[in-house]
Amino acid sequence: MTDDAAARRLNPLHLVAAFATGGLLTAMVHLNGELARYGNPLFSSWVAHGTGTAAALLLLALLLRRQGAGAPAKPSAPLWAYLGGISGAVTVMLTSFAVNSPIALSGTLALGLAGQVGFGLAADRWGLFGLPARRPGGRDFAALGLILAGSLLIILQGHFA
Amino acid sequence: MILSAIFACVAGMLVIVSRQLNGRLSLSTSPLVSSFWNHVVGFAALTVVGLAIGGLLPAGAGEVPWWVYLGGPLGVVFVASGSWLVARIGAINTALLVVGGQMVSGVAFDLMRSAAPSAWLSGLGVALILAGMALTQKRS
Numbered sequence: 001m002t003d004d005a006a007a008r009r010l011n012p013l014h015l016v017a018a019f020a021t022g023g024l025l026t027a028m029v030h031l032n033g034e035l036a037r038y039g040n041p042l043f044s045s046w047v048a049h050g051t052g053t054a055a056a057l058l059l060l061a062l063l064l065r066r067q068g069a070g071a072p073a074k075p076s077a078p079l080w081a082y083l084g085g086i087s088g089a090v091t092v093m094l095t096s097f098a099v100n101s102p103i104a105l106s107g108t109l110a111l112g113l114a115g116q117v118g119f120g121l122a123a124d125r126w127g128l129f130g131l132p133a134r135r136p137g138g139r140d141f142a143a144l145g146l147i148l149a150g151s152l153l154i155i156l157q158g159h160f161a
Numbered sequence: 162m163i164l165s166a167i168f169a170c171v172a173g174m175l176v177i178v179s180r181q182l183n184g185r186l187s188l189s190t191s192p193l194v195s196s197f198w199n200h201v202v203g204f205a206a207l208t209v210v211g212l213a214i215g216g217l218l219p220a221g222a223g224e225v226p227w228w229v230y231l232g233g234p235l236g237v238v239f240v241a242s243g244s245w246l247v248a249r250i251g252a253i254n255t256a257l258l259v260v261g262g263q264m265v266s267g268v269a270f271d272l273m274r275s276a277a278p279s280a281w282l283s284g285l286g287v288a289l290i291l292a293g294m295a296l297t298q299k300r301s
Binding site: 009010011012014015017018019020021022023024025026027028029030031032034035038039040042043044045046047048049050051052053054055056057059060063074075076077078080081082083084085086087088089090091092093094095097098101102103107108111112113114115116117118119120121123124128129130131132134136139140142143144145146147148149150151152153154155157158160 | 162164165166168169170171172173174175176177178179180181182183184185186188189190193194195196197198199200201202203204205206207208210211214216217218219221222224225228229230231232233234235236237238239240242243245246247248249250251252253254255256257258259260261262263264265266267268270279282283285286287288289290291292293294296297298299300
């Protein structure tokens with residue numbers, strides 16, 4: 001199934017949620033960076049995943065109390081869908097290696113962004129890992145191009161100025 | 162250098178893989194349950210790595226201020242939100258809008274700490290990002 005994204009405008013709620021999620025990432029990068037300063041990147045990521053697990057359990061316990069049973073059963077997920085955490089853990093290791101190399105933080109961010117864009121387009125094009133396939137339209141590409149250009153400008157400004 | 166560049170690029174690809182997997186899991190469960198599994202599985206994997214190479218409990222660990230530990234709980238919301246979004250607006254939209262939000266908030270954060278290397282290049286970058294976001298709202 002291909003969702004014809006070109007015909008529809010992005011839902012403003014989704015736009016704001018994604019933008020705010022990016023703000024959350026800035027706070028996380030700062031806090032986890034502090035954690036790494038007291039120890040090392042592995043310690044930082046390990047602690048963040050541990051405290052995150054505890055926080056998620058707490059939230060689930062609170063929500064479970066409120067909502068009773070009776071929600072319709074959903075088809076079960078394939079086992080590989082549980083491996084997102086492995087991918088995330090490997091990301092942390094690769095990133096902390098790259099940041100401490102000659103390409104430094106700006107190179108790591110710029111190349112990481114390139115990897116995200118390339119693989120993100122492929123994931124949408126073929127609906128990889130069980131999510132629906134999508135084809136971005138001309139307006140989507142223009143919007144994404146502007147966001148990409150602005151982001152690269154901010155990341156690489158040290159090389160221009 | 163070449164190896165670092167490949168690592169950085171692969172790390173970006175894995176950000177997408179992770180979000181797709183968590184997004185798929187959230188379809189069968191919920192974004193919060195999916196975020197929980199992401200953290201448990203990541204914690205287990207990092208524990209194994211830490212036990213193998215050491216460094217899980219560095220000397221400075223005792224001096225960490227309490228608020229620094231809030232990064233983990235924020236990550237739960239971050240992963241849940243990403244799973245919710247990717248199933249609705251797709252991988253490339255989620256990735257670039259999240260990065261856009263990260264960049265704009267990062268510039269604001271640096272300005273508050275008066276650490277912006279170049280105000281006008283940052284400003285131009287923010288303007289381009291906001292223009293891109295506005296364009297997603299234009300009717301075609």
